[in-house]
Every structure is written in structure tokens, then in C-alpha cells.
Amino acid sequence: MSNSPRSGAVAVIGRPNVGKSTLVNALVGAKISITSNRPQTTRHRLLGIATFPGGQLQLVDTPGIHGEQGKRSGKAMHRMMNRAARGALEGVDAALLVIEAGRWDDEDALAFDALRSAGLPVVLAVNQVDKAKDKAALLPFLAEVTRDRAFVAVHPVSALKRIGLDDLVKTLLGLMPEGEPAFGVDEITDKSQRFLAGELLREQLMRQLGAELPYATTVEVEKFEEEPSPKSGVLYRIDAVIWVERDGQKAIVIGKGGERLREIGRRAREQMERLFDAKVFLQTWVRVRAGWSDDEAALRTLGYRD
Structure with missing residues (x-):
């Protein structure tokens, strides 16, 4: 990778409640996305601007992609959040699929299929590794999840404890086009x-x-x-x-x-x-x-x- 600065957009995708917003906040270095232990906390698409010595990542935090079984709010809200999540895939340079360590279910598969259909390079972030009770089970879990699925890279991380984030940032910046940052160093979001x-x-x-x-x-x-x-x-x-x-x-x-x-x-x-x-x-x-x-x-x- 050359020393030229890199700048681009990354869609942060995953099923509800895997820690997407916590990860975006950790990378930005400020709380711009709200968090709770409840699904559907994030209802809006939100841009988090993370600036590093090697460049800038514009992180598009999204509502969780969920199927009918994950619906709690009204049908119109459910449709709108899914459209917002899928719409985040337009015009980005890469996608970050966030999953929970030790768990892969139908909604994770639904999120991956959406990314595959969009033709984006996909990085897998396996979040909450600090909570994994059986660390020895993590490697076979990763082998199973990545079988027959093309990921550019796989990063075990803990957004809450800031574990593995430096390597994740290096991978994401490597996928961005060369160019000057789109936002100033002090800007952290596009929201008012x-x-x-x-x-x-x-x-x-x-x-x-x-x-x-x-x-x-x-x-x-x-x-x-x-x-x-x-x-x-x-x-x-x-x-x-x-x-x-x-x-x-x-x-x-x-x-x-x-x-x-x-x-x-x-x-x-x-x-x-x-x-x-x-x-x-x-x-x-x-x-x-x-x-x-x-x-x-x-x-x-x-x-x-x-």
C-alpha cells in the first residue's frame, strides 16, 4: 500500500444487536450512535467520520437487517429500517459485516447475502470476543462461518474493550481509494x-x-x-x-x-x-x-x- 492518504465509505451491516453502533463509536472516538441491549436501537442511517494518520473512513451505521421474526415495531417502520440498511450499500467502497462471536443465524446469512448481491468487498468483524466463554471454540466457529463465503479479511474484535481495532482499521483503509479526506479532522458525523x-x-x-x-x-x-x-x-x-x-x-x-x-x-x-x-x-x-x-x-x- 502506498503512503498516499486514502478516503472512502464503508457500510457497517449486520443483524440487530451485534454491536454495530458501539463499533462505529469506538472507531470515531465519540458517541454519535446510540446504543442499548435492545434490537432496533438504531433506526436511522448515520455517517460516522473516523480520521486516522493513514486516511479517513466514512462509516455508514445502519439499522440491523432483520427478517419477519425480528420485527417488533410497526410494519412500516420495519420496512423503512430494512430499506435504510440496504440503501447504505449504494455508493460505498466496502462493507463491514459485524457478527457476534460464536453465533451465526439466519439473519446473519440474510445480511451477508445482501452484501454479496451488492458486489462489495466484505470484511468480517467478529465482535464481542471478550465475552466468548470458550476461546478454543472460536477458531472452529470462524472456519465454519468463512466456509464458502468470500471475505477479504476476518477480524476478531471487541468494540467495547477496543480489542483488535487497529488491525481492522488498517484493513479497511487498504480497501479505500487514494484521495484526500472528504471531511475535516474535527468532523465526526454528518448529523446535526x-x-x-x-x-x-x-x-x-x-x-x-x-x-x-x-x-x-x-x-x-x-x-x-x-x-x-x-x-x-x-x-x-x-x-x-x-x-x-x-x-x-x-x-x-x-x-x-x-x-x-x-x-x-x-x-x-x-x-x-x-x-x-x-x-x-x-x-x-x-x-x-x-x-x-x-x-x-x-x-x-x-x-x-x-
Whole structure:
């Protein structure tokens, strides 16, 4: 590989809940994609910009590709997330297929088939190797997964513990075309602070609400204003609506005496202040919009795109 800088786009693909967003955050060096232990946490296509001495990777984080058995939200949401994931394969230079160490199922195969159909060079990242109880079983697992499947390279990694990431970056940069970085060294995403604020609030809904309720919630930021602050330099005033589909869900999100909503807002505000490096004043409301997750027109007004 020559010493010329390389710059290109990589689609990060995989079934839900394998750690795609955690891996993108680790490579970017900042939290731009929200995470939780629930499938379908990522609902939007999001660009993470990772700049290294040898070049730049534009990492397209995607919703998990899933079949009918993986569906939790409305049918329209399910279709839109699958289209967003598959649409990420257009115009990229390579794909990174992320799987969980020790597990390969029908949805992993579905993701691989989508990549093979797109004709992209595919790198396999076997994530969560730090959690593998039987390390000796990892080699036969890798042999089975790679049999009859053409991968440019295979990298056992732990996104959470940052294991194996340097070698992964070297491989990915080697697949990129020569060229100057498309973004500045300080840029980490193509999404606005307004978008990121809404996602950080939705992350707390995913983490703090039980059972199926998080899949019936979404966030709309109605106001995002910046003003000078004598203490922190900048203060962001943010008004956000948490949409649910039924009155009973609204009561659960608010909690007894508003306690749960206050806790959700507090944790989201702390995450925003950490990411924006500024003081945040956050106000939240919970409103009902019946059937929003199964209405493509409603989804588009709420900021969802293919």
C-alpha cells in the first residue's frame, strides 16, 4: 500500500444487536450512535467520520437487517429500517459485516447475502470476543462461518474493550481509494446536534422502559436554540416530544408523579452535555399519536428516511 492518504465509505451491516453502533463509536472516538441491549436501537442511517494518520473512513451505521421474526415495531417502520440498511450499500467502497462471536443465524446469512448481491468487498468483524466463554471454540466457529463465503479479511474484535481495532482499521483503509479526506479532522458525523439530541433522549427510552414499550416510542425535537452562557460559554435550550401510540403508554413513560420522565430527561441531558461540551436545558413532553410506527407518512414527518 502506498503512503498516499486514502478516503472512502464503508457500510457497517449486520443483524440487530451485534454491536454495530458501539463499533462505529469506538472507531470515531465519540458517541454519535446510540446504543442499548435492545434490537432496533438504531433506526436511522448515520455517517460516522473516523480520521486516522493513514486516511479517513466514512462509516455508514445502519439499522440491523432483520427478517419477519425480528420485527417488533410497526410494519412500516420495519420496512423503512430494512430499506435504510440496504440503501447504505449504494455508493460505498466496502462493507463491514459485524457478527457476534460464536453465533451465526439466519439473519446473519440474510445480511451477508445482501452484501454479496451488492458486489462489495466484505470484511468480517467478529465482535464481542471478550465475552466468548470458550476461546478454543472460536477458531472452529470462524472456519465454519468463512466456509464458502468470500471475505477479504476476518477480524476478531471487541468494540467495547477496543480489542483488535487497529488491525481492522488498517484493513479497511487498504480497501479505500487514494484521495484526500472528504471531511475535516474535527468532523465526526454528518448529523446535526438537533438530531443527536433527539437520539440521546430516545436512547434513554430504550434503556429505561421495559418489554415492548420502547418500540412504540419516538422523539421529535421541537426547539433547539443556542445562547451564550457566562458559566459554560454556550447553553442549548431543547424542547422535545416523546411520541407514544396509546394513552396507557403515556402514563408508563411519565411514571408516578412524573418520576420516570424526570429520570429519563436527566440522563439524556447529561449525555447531551457530555457530547456537546455545553450546558443543556431540556424540557420534555409525552404525547399520543396512534399508529405512528405503521404509517409511512407519519414516519417521514417524524424524521425517518429510507
